[in-house]
Amino acid sequence: MTHPTPAPDPRFGEQGGLLTYSDYLRLADLLAAQVPESDPASHDELLFITIHQVYELWFKLLLAELSDARDRMLAGETYLPRVRLERCHVVERVLVGQVDVIDTMTPQDFLAFRTKLAPASGFQSVQFREIEFLSGLKDPDFLHRFRRLPPTERDRLERRLVEPSLWDGFLAVLARAGFPVGDAEARFAAYARIAADRERFGPLWDLAEALVAHDQAFSLWRARHVLMAERQIGTKPGTGGSAGGAYLRSRVETRFYPELWELRSRL
Numbered sequence: 148m149t150h151p152t153p154a155p156d157p158r159f160g161e162q163g164g165l166l167t168y169s170d171y172l173r174l175a176d177l178l179a180a181q182v183p184e185s186d187p188a189s190h191d192e193l194l195f196i197t198i199h200q201v202y203e204l205w206f207k208l209l210l211a212e213l214s215d216a217r218d219r220m221l222a223g224e225t226y227l228p229r230v231r232l233e234r235c236h237v238v239e240r241v242l243v244g245q246v247d248v249i250d251t252m253t254p255q256d257f258l259a260f261r262t263k264l265a266p267a268s269g270f271q272s273v274q275f276r277e278i279e280f281l282s283g284l285k286d287p288d289f290l291h292r293f294r295r296l297p298p299t300e301r302d303r304l305e306r307r308l309v310e311p312s313l314w315d316g317f318l319a320v321l322a323r324a325g326f327p328v329g330d331a332e333a334r335f336a337a338y339a340r341i342a343a344d345r346e347r348f349g350p351l352w353d354l355a356e357a358l359v360a361h362d363q364a365f366s367l368w369r370a371r372h373v374l375m376a377e378r379q380i381g382t383k384p385g386t387g388g389s390a391g392g393a394y395l396r397s398r399v400e401t402r403f404y405p406e407l408w409e410l411r412s413r414l
């Protein structure tokens with residue numbers, strides 16, 4: 148039996164008439180959340196707050212995409228994890244590109260409100276550290292270095308530290324494909340076979356490359372962030388209590404997936 152096609156509702160989208168653009172997007176809350184510390188407000192502080200809030204919103208999206216990619220890899224999938232990672236790559240390019248906006252601020256305009264910021268610093272971005280932990284870079288020292296961290300945020304970080312990472316997800320995919328992954332030499336043997344036979348192992352190779360692209364994007368962000376910081380504060384110490392540029396420089400060579408970089412040397 149065929150079902151009759153329902154007549155289109157000429158008022159489609161107006162039913163109820165309750166939801167508006169600003170209700171849906173919670174704009175009253177969102178646009179009330181830029182509160183400068185300087186009084187009278189320094190002109191560039193609105194830029195500074197806005198840019199950080201935009202970063203945190205994108206960090207939230209990255210965490211959702213990366214968590215889903217991880218979960219699906221743990222379940223043995225390869226297609227959607229790569230799709231999720233490719234969206235992350237595009238967002239990560241936006242994150243790096245956004246530094247151009249901060250660079251329109253002069254150091255003397257930053258200094259007009261910088262003293263109000265200490266001891267706050269990007270060092271205290273919980274979501275940034277969650278992304279690092281989820282990606283596979285789990286350094287529990289960061290948890291201890293947070294001062295005055297609200298219990299809910301500490302819980303989130305502690306959970307990220309113990310839960311499986313993207314790297315664990317990738318190794319689960321390799322194991323399911325029959326590759327031993329218990330020690331580094333076995334893994335390098337697996338990468339070599341996958342690299343040498345992309346016709347057969349295309350989805351695994353593409354997934355590994357998507358992880359490398361994610362890693363590369365964060366490395367580019369770290370490099371860009373050092374330049375952004377040194378352009379503003381030169382060699383001064385940071386508001387978070389570190390040596391500033393020298394500390395950030397020491398983080399530039401950090402990699403999420405060193406084995407996938409080492410693989411290049413072994414091909």
Ligand code: HEM
Nearest residue numbers: 202268269270272275376379385386387388389391392398
């Ligand atoms: C005027 C612009 C900026 C300057 C001068 C600056 C400077 C610094 C400095 C000196 C540190 C080291 C910690 C400290 O002692 O304070 C730091 C860490 C950090 N900043 Fe920024 N920053 C700037 C903008 C940003 C922006 C826009 C973000 C985006 C969220 C950001 C995120 C971070 C993160 C995540 C860390 C921790 C890095 C790590 O430990 O690997 N920063 N920043």
Ligand SMILES: N[C@@H](CC(=O)c1ccccc1NC=O)C(=O)O
Nearest residue numbers: 264267268269270384385386387
């Ligand atoms: N750490 C920076 C200040 C800074 O950039 C900042 C301050 C408060 C909240 C976020 C920040 N962004 C990145 O570190 C400085 O030493 O000037």
